[in-house]
Amino acid sequence: MDMVNERFFAYYKAQNIVPEENWSAFLAAIRSHLPTTFRVAGSRQTATTLNAAIQEIHVPALSNIDFEEQRIPPPVQLPWYPDGLAWQFNVPKKILRKQPEFKKFHSFLVHETETGNISRQEAVSMLPPLFLDVQPHHKVIDMCAAPGSKTAQLLEALHAQDTATATSIPSGLLIANDNDHKRTHLLIHQSARLPSPALMVTNLDASNYPSIKISQPTKTEGSKLGTLQFDRILCDVPCSGDGTIRKNIGIWKSWQPGDGNGLHGLQVRILQRAMNLLTRDGRIVYSTCSLNPVENEAVIAEALKLNPAFQLVDASSMLPELKRCSGLTTWRPSVDKVSMKSYGSYQEFQASDLDPNLKAKLNEGHFPPDEAEALNLPFCMRIYPHLQDSGGFFVAVLERKDRLLGPETQIREKKREAAPSCPGPEAKRPRLEDGAELGSSREATAAILEEGPSEVDTTPVDVAAIDETKTADSVTSDQGGRTKTEIAKSSGNESFKENPYTFLSPDDYILISCIERLKLRADFPSSNVLVRNPEGEPSRSLYLANDLVKNIIQHNDYARLRLTFAGTKILSKQEGGKGVDAQFRILGEGLPVVLPYLDPSSVISGDLASLKTMIKSYYPLCSSFEDPFKSTIENKENGTLIVKFLPEKTDNGSLTHELVLPLWKSNVSICLMIDKKAKSAMSSRLFGQDISPAGRKEEGLE
Numbered sequence: 001m002d003m004v005n006e007r008f009f010a011y012y013k014a015q016n017i018v019p020e021e022n023w024s025a026f027l028a029a030i031r032s033h034l035p036t037t038f039r040v041a042g043s044r045q046t047a048t049t050l051n052a053a054i055q056e057i058h059v060p061a062l063s064n065i066d067f068e069e070q071r072i073p074p075p076v077q078l079p080w081y082p083d084g085l086a087w088q089f090n091v092p093k094k095i096l097r098k099q100p101e102f103k104k105f106h107s108f109l110v111h112e113t114e115t116g117n118i119s120r121q122e123a124v125s126m127l128p129p130l131f132l133d134v135q136p137h138h139k140v141i142d143m144c145a146a147p148g149s150k151t152a153q154l155l156e157a158l159h160a161q162d163t164a165t166a167t168s169i170p171s172g173l174l175i176a177n178d179n180d181h182k183r184t185h186l187l188i189h190q191s192a193r194l195p196s197p198a199l200m201v202t203n204l205d206a207s208n209y210p211s212i213k214i215s216q217p218t219k220t221e222g223s224k225l226g227t228l229q230f231d232r233i234l235c236d237v238p239c240s241g242d243g244t245i246r247k248n249i250g251i252w253k254s255w256q257p258g259d260g261n262g263l264h265g266l267q268v269r270i271l272q273r274a275m276n277l278l279t280r281d282g283r284i285v286y287s288t289c290s291l292n293p294v295e296n297e298a299v300i301a302e303a304l305k306l307n308p309a310f311q312l313v314d315a316s317s318m319l320p321e322l323k324r325c326s327g328l329t330t331w332r333p334s335v336d337k338v339s340m341k342s343y344g345s346y347q348e349f350q351a352s353d354l355d356p357n358l359k360a361k362l363n364e365g366h367f368p369p370d371e372a373e374a375l376n377l378p379f380c381m382r383i384y385p386h387l388q389d390s391g392g393f394f395v396a397v398l399e400r401k402d403r404l405l406g407p408e409t410q411i412r413e414k415k416r417e418a419a420p421s422c423p424g425p426e427a428k429r430p431r432l433e434d435g436a437e438l439g440s441s442r443e444a445t446a447a448i449l450e451e452g453p454s455e456v457d458t459t460p461v462d463v464a465a466i467d468e469t470k471t472a473d474s475v476t477s478d479q480g481g482r483t484k485t486e487i488a489k490s491s492g493n494e495s496f497k498e499n500p501y502t503f504l505s506p507d508d509y510i511l512i513s514c515i516e517r518l519k520l521r522a523d524f525p526s527s528n529v530l531v532r533n534p535e536g537e538p539s540r541s542l543y544l545a546n547d548l549v550k551n552i553i554q555h556n557d558y559a560r561l562r563l564t565f566a567g568t569k570i571l572s573k574q575e576g577g578k579g580v581d582a583q584f585r586i587l588g589e590g591l592p593v594v595l596p597y598l599d600p601s602s603v604i605s606g607d608l609a610s611l612k613t614m615i616k617s618y619y620p621l622c623s624s625f626e627d628p629f630k631s632t633i634e635n636k637e638n639g640t641l642i643v644k645f646l647p648e649k650t651d652n653g654s655l656t657h658e659l660v661l662p663l664w665k666s667n668v669s670i671c672l673m674i675d676k677k678a679k680s681a682m683s684s685r686l687f688g689q690d691i692s693p694a695g696r697k698e699e700g701l702e
């Protein structure tokens, strides 16, 4: 492919995005292959252990490797990422497939990605959540969240107090929102790897995000209904995406100077809405993967002019190792595909002899404001590909000016620009970070699934529960006696087809039987257990939400919020468990959440030899285990069991920290209730190879 686009060159030279002397370095970088980057995810404790394994086992094994007479550099840590938890390597696919050590490392990455311990994410895309600085008590909203790579980082920050085996229940909240319904489901699928009782997913237009009611305690009246305001808001808005040109090389051909013009209005409205949803001491991070000032500084400037209570934050002392350039104070929008002419001011644009139809495509907000310096636009951050061999990116941090002053004052809701909620005719479809264009969700889904989430193991696991949300059309009623269709109509949401969430009574006999079976302690938050079906019956899956999520669900119409997901699934009905007292089984993703409430006597001890047997076969016979594990399971009642493995060394690997897993016991066999990809990853890590049935099949051994 010819990596040439004269319009692109002329436009960005006119913007002066980099000094003349750096232009050739910029050009060389955007024409070169983008290195692979990944982040060690999950709880801090697991992350540190896995990171140590990369440092102490993989990097030494990958050092001093020659391929076709060339020295291949090993992975290196991104210097700016906290605790060295993000890595970069630049090795051609051919080497990853053929060179034995790199092949081994690649399959380690694939396995760990599938289990959620590693997130393959562009380096620059990791930045916005870091600048947002989320704490476990924060109320956070990710306004344009799908497919969810930054949502995952935000969730991890909320869960900073998790341990290797147990999930904390943060007091804060994360709402992940996206207006594309299919993409919200992709996000939900991804976030199953990071189960959180503090997560809600909504499917709304961020530029018009509704006020959410919550019950707040008062000094005198007990409690009253108020409006939820967020401590942290991420606006990773839809954009033209030319910063991803190294990865999405089609941009070389398709790029036009007007690509960002039609998105500007929507971007301003999303940021403005965020400003109105922010608590006084809160913080907003606005980001795009576009280099275009019309989608970046122009949006910030316009939003600041409309909301003078806000200011840009000087974030130069945050992530000091990150190389960045200052935001622009002047730029030259263009609507011209032919002569490549651009204009330094709105006045100059209006005075030009352009066709009136073209003149209608830009308004004053697209152009640099007179007060660019006073607005501190240089505090915006531009990350260019040549600075540290990354993609191109833009980040700005905003806070309220009066954040440290006196009592809170509600900012006046500005009248929003009467612009259409869709980008204007000039607008191309916004490019999404994963490379797909908005609207082509099927391709986006396929692309992401290829890289990311693991399949559900349909053999022993939960197919029924997956279908649960698809029964939404059934005509049944909510607590107010309205049918789902009526609720949807009343909310102007005819097309919304998700099921409502209903909290179970702590006296519900199924809930009580699960609690008794698992011997959950009295402090288990049983009043926060909810189900997701129109009848409000515990017929399939039980979810757990934290207090804030419960508060929101109870005080808002779920259809108005287009609530697509909430909390985390902890228990599911085991169809094969008929005749067993408690037919519910604990889920792999729910176990870390429930673990802190389990009575130690309900957890059995296992050893790695037994684990090997459980991984090798789907339903190993109880009699195939060695004692003492054999007699332990033989003496247990049928149904859900939890098994704990202590750190131990094996011939080809080691278990470095405690591991707790869910089992299901039938009359003569047991089954390890985890995803088949999680089994494969665990097997490779503990036994040096994938001994699971799926792994053996892949290797042609079965």
Ligand SMILES: C[S@@+](CC[C@H](N)C(=O)[O-])C[C@H]1O[C@@H](n2cnc3c(N)ncnc32)[C@H](O)[C@@H]1O
Pocket (backbone or CB within 6 Å): 125, 143, 144, 145, 146, 147, 148, 149, 150, 151, 177, 178, 179, 180, 183, 204, 205, 206, 207, 236, 237, 238, 239, 266, 431, 432, 433, 438
């Ligand atoms: C740049 S992508 C977000 C990437 C995401 N933050 C991540 O890190 O995975 C922009 C997202 O905005 C969504 N979007 C577009 N218009 C929107 C709107 N008006 N309200 C909410 N989301 C919108 C798109 O569906 C897309 O998923």
